[in-house]
Amino acid sequence: FTMNWKCTSSRFRNTMKRERELDACHREEMRCLKTVAACAMKISEEANHCASEANERAALAEREVMYYQRQQMQLTEH
Numbered sequence: 001f002t003m004n005w006k007c008t009s010s011r012f013r014n015t016m017k018r019e020r021e022l023d024a025c026h027r028e029e030m031r032c033l034k035t036v037a038a039c040a041m042k043i044s045e046e047a048n049h050c051a052s053e054a055n056e057r058a059a060l061a062e063r064e065v066m067y068y069q070r071q072q073m074q075l076t077e078h
Helices: 002-077
Strands: none
Touching: none
């Protein structure tokens, strides 16, 4: 019985050690996930900013096209 207890005690210590290691891994995983989430958020913000800027440029180009089309129409009318 004592022999079994030592074995069980040793296994218990090993199990506790592995549980602590697992907890540490989970904490590290959470840190990594937070970092990944922060990076993804930053990429999203930058992409939205670029998209907004691209939309502004597209709108400006569209206005210029319309302006030059009107100019061309006026020239052909005369």
